[in-house]
Amino acid sequence: MTEDAYRCGFVAVVGRPNVGKSTLVNALVGHKVSIVTSRPQTTRQRVVGVATGPEAQLLFVDTPGMHRREGKALNRFMNRSAQSAVADADVVVLVTEAGRWTDADEDALARARASGRPLFLVLNKVDRVKPRAALLPMLEQAAGRGDFVAVVPVSAERGENLERLRQLLEAAVPEGPALFPAEQWSDRDERFHVAEIVREKLMRRLHEELPYGVAVEIERLAESEEGRRLEVRAIVWVEREAHKAIVIGKGGEMLKAVGQAARLELKARFGRPVHLEIWVKVRERWTEREADLKRLGYEGD
Numbered sequence: 001m002t003e004d005a006y007r008c009g010f011v012a013v014v015g016r017p018n019v020g021k022s023t024l025v026n027a028l029v030g031h032k033v034s035i036v037t038s039r040p041q042t043t044r045q046r047v048v049g050v051a052t053g054p055e056a057q058l059l060f061v062d063t064p065g066m067h068r069r070e071g072k073a074l075n076r077f078m079n080r081s082a083q084s085a086v087a088d089a090d091v092v093v094l095v096t097e098a099g100r101w102t103d104a105d106e107d108a109l110a111r112a113r114a115s116g117r118p119l120f121l122v123l124n125k126v127d128r129v130k131p132r133a134a135l136l137p138m139l140e141q142a143a144g145r146g147d148f149v150a151v152v153p154v155s156a157e158r159g160e161n162l163e164r165l166r167q168l169l170e171a172a173v174p175e176g177p178a179l180f181p182a183e184q185w186s187d188r189d190e191r192f193h194v195a196e197i198v199r200e201k202l203m204r205r206l207h208e209e210l211p212y213g214v215a216v217e218i219e220r221l222a223e224s225e226e227g228r229r230l231e232v233r234a235i236v237w238v239e240r241e242a243h244k245a246i247v248i249g250k251g252g253e254m255l256k257a258v259g260q261a262a263r264l265e266l267k268a269r270f271g272r273p274v275h276l277e278i279w280v281k282v283r284e285r286w287t288e289r290e291a292d293l294k295r296l297g298y299e300g301d
Contacts, residue, residue, distance in 0.1 A: 007056035009090035009173025010048075014063050014112055016104035019095045020124040024156035025049045025062040028166060031185040032193075034062045035200035045298060046085050048187035050180045056170035057178040059187075061085045086115045091149075091172045098123040098153060099138055101145075109146060118172050121148045122165065127155040191218045192297070194266065198234050198278065201261040202247065205254060209246055213239035213287040215296050229273040232266065236280045237296065239287065244280050255280065 013021050022034035026049070033049035049060040063085045086092055092112045096105050112119055121142055129135050135153060143151045150168050154161045186193070195216040203210055220233035238244050248255045259278050266274040286292040 005175045006177060007170055007173045008059070008176045008178050009056075010059045010061055010085075010088060011091045011093055011169055011173065012061045012063060012085040012089035012117075013093045013095060014086055015095035015108050016102065019097050020156050021095050022062050024095060024122070024124060024154070024162075025060045027156045027159055027162055028058070028060055029185055033060070033186050035196045035203075037200060037203040050185050050187070051166070052178060052180070052182045053166075053170065056173060057180065058166070058169055058173065059179065061089060083111060086112060086117070089115070089117055090174055091120065091169060092117045093120045093122055093169070095122045095124050096142070098126045098129050098135065101142075113146060118149050119146065120165075120168065120172075121146070121151045123151065123153045124156055126153045127158050127160060191221050193269075194218050194221060194232060195234065195297075197265055197269075198236070198258070198262045198276075201258045201265075202236065205258050205261070206246065213237075213243070213285075214247070215286065217296055224275070229275055230266065230270050232274060232276045234276065234278045236278060237283050237286060238280060239282070239284055241282055244282055247280050 013025055015021055022036050025033050025047075026036065029049035029051045031049070034047050047062045049062060051058045051060060092115055094109055094112045123138065123142055126135060129138065139151055139153060149172060152161065152165045152168065154165055156162070180187070195218045199214070199216045202214060202216070215237045217235045217237060218232065219235055220231060222231055223229070224231050236247055238247060246254075247258075249257075255278055259276055262278075263274050263276045266276065283292060286296070
């Protein structure tokens with residue numbers, strides 16, 4: 001790198017569902033770019049996290065988990081979104097779990113390799129590898145799966161070896177000026193992130209009970225007239241009346257708990273009191289229709 005040459009590039013972070021892609025992006029950016037839950041396919045839309053340093057700006061593209069099932073329009077959208085991110089990236093990072101390799105990982109590797117972009121393999125969750133000496137043969141085995149620029153063991157949750165990964169990626173992206181202001185950490189607006197926070201609290205409270213066809217739309221996001229608090233009106237869309245009852249809960253207790261958890265995070269995020277209203281509405285089979293996806297903000301790629 002020449003003395004004054006700055007670098008900037010898009011880094012697509014891909015892999016099968018639930019390997020820690022969003023946790024990794026959040027850790028590398030230093031902000032909550034994407035929501036995180038233990039449920040697979042938490043990330044539904046492509047989100048860019050902006051990490052600006054003195055020598056490079058890395059634009060991490062968090063993607064939905066690549067998966068085989070494409071029965072609904074929502075599943076097809078998520079696969080297209082992930083594939084588009086790979087095609088548009090300067091560098092691709094394939095995230096896997098240390099010590100575990102599945103057919104879904106193999107599929108994700110094939111798609112990442114087909115892009116022709118420089119490819120890094122990240123073995124996440126290395127803190128769970130016991131004994132630690134078992135990590136070396138894992139790395140050797142992983143390196144034999146493809147022609148990688150580097151195979152990097154990390155723990156996104158604990159921040160282990162992330163600086164090394166960052167340095168390697170900064171050297172791999174092309175020379176060029178920063179595309180985002182240094183203070184900006186996401187390409188998405190606040191309305192998007194507020195909706196995602198509400199959806200995260202739903203997913204964490206309901207776990208396996210949460211219907212797959214749940215989306216959150218922000219109808220209102222504005223300061224109160226006196227400017228002392230933020231007013232938020234959110235709509236939770238479900239596909240069936242029975243799902244509506246699950247989200248609301250007995251006596252409204254579930255929705256109340258979700259609202260309290262979301263309000264606390266929003267208050268900390270914006271540094272002011274938050275008045276949050278959440279309404280649950282039914283739109284049958286919205287996950288199966290492209291028009292409904294677009295209306296709810298799922299932009300086609």
